[in-house]
Amino acid sequence: MTMLRQATKVGLPFMNLVRFKGLPILEQLHLEEKLLRTSSDNWCIVNDGTNAPAIVMGISGKPSELIEIGPVLRDHVPVIKRFSGGGTVIVDSGTIFVTLICNKDVVPGVQPYPRSIMSWSGLLYSEVFQGIDGFQLRENDYVFGDHKFGGNAQSIIKSRWIHHTSFLWDYDSRNMAYLKLPARAPKYRSARNHAEFVCRMKEYMPRSIFIERTMKALESHFSVKPVNLDAVVGSHSSGYVHSTRLLSKHELKDAVTTLLESRALSG
Template identity: 70%
Template sequence: MTISQARHIGLPLMNLVRLKAVPILQQLHLEERLLRTSSDNWCIINDGTSAPTIVMGISGKPSELIELEPVLRDRVPVIRRFTGGGTVIVDDGTVFVTFICNKDAIPGLQAYPRPIMSWTSKLYGEVFQGIGDFHLRENDYVFGNCKFGGNAQSITKNRWIHHTSFLWDYDVRNMAYLKPPIRAPKYRSARHHVEFLRPMKDYLPAKSTFIDKTIATIGSHFLVRPVWLEAIGTPNSTYPQSTRLLTKQELEAFVISAS
């Protein structure tokens, strides 16, 4: 199908950026910039991040969400991102998929959290067709009763972002840095991380299989245009980034306040 044919039948254009092991802080800075300064639709797929990193939602409180003393001892980076959602620890076994869209990009989709969540779950339902017992449970992607994908969103006046951390695999030891969330989904039923999570590697032969199926599914809903990271350009140094790395001093202050 040519670009003119795609536009004729009404497929919206989606810029696709594929990354490999880009640090999650750099990825989040890119996402925030594209959400706030671009007028195009974007999908960003990052295969892993360079080092184990804790990522919290914009309103998350470290003292409630992470084990501060082990985190400080082991120098695990902690990021507060610009979107809502829960706390995760990500590493080279995580696959990140992000959609950044104009509110009118998808016909009939209302730009509110639940409709966006429903739309993405239907898209991933196509990706995982015939693979495991995939469905959306509360705000998580699950196989059966076990989570393998966590989501976060932000909605602005004219645009929205939905990003997902997919667990291809995970290091059980890293999960010890996270406290059980106070506001856990009901279906978790107080299960420990190891009982609650299920890696995608149990269902698919390779990460590339998931990434290729995702791109193919996106291609049935959008006109996909690959874009190199270098082509996006570097941000203006004065552009404010609300996503940031928490300092050692900040984390130590939370330890003192919690004691």
């Protein structure tokens, strides 16, 4: 069996695998951005939960349109603007993160365009959720039926791309109140609030089984090599300035002021 598995891996592209448990999401995003822009290898990062709740926005997101700034400031919830596109999420210890960073020609048939990458990732995760009714890729979300449990974001540069996903294995319903209903939302959402729109992956699959199946699915496409954190940080830390950052309280307060001024002018 071992010889057969080794034989089937001949010719598969290499992928480094880094696994964490509870890594702060800001540190994870900084690492991902470094690896995307400074490495020439393929990477998978799996982070089983983050250490504390945080809101993560896409690169073009506007706080005044996407989050309830008053409660966020009152409760000292960190707000992060990441380097990739996509929507706004709140993450915590119940979120499982899976990130794929690849050279543009590494996966046969996948072009460095959002739709092509998304379609391939949907096939990859269909292997993970095989046997579970209702799983599908729907308008760039992973869903069971019409309930979202996985949100995706991407960034594509000249020769490489990143596709990262936050899976809602579990969540605190109270945290969803920090997020506004976005003006741009998938049609299948049908203006549902967060509580009606999302679901918990734990109702469909144990946490450890999900990670195990994800690793197995990756091994169908790559020759996966585990790598420790020290090796990753040590070889990709010099002279890089990341764009992912924590928004300051001053920026959030300014967003409220701008919103109020805009309403006053339009009123």
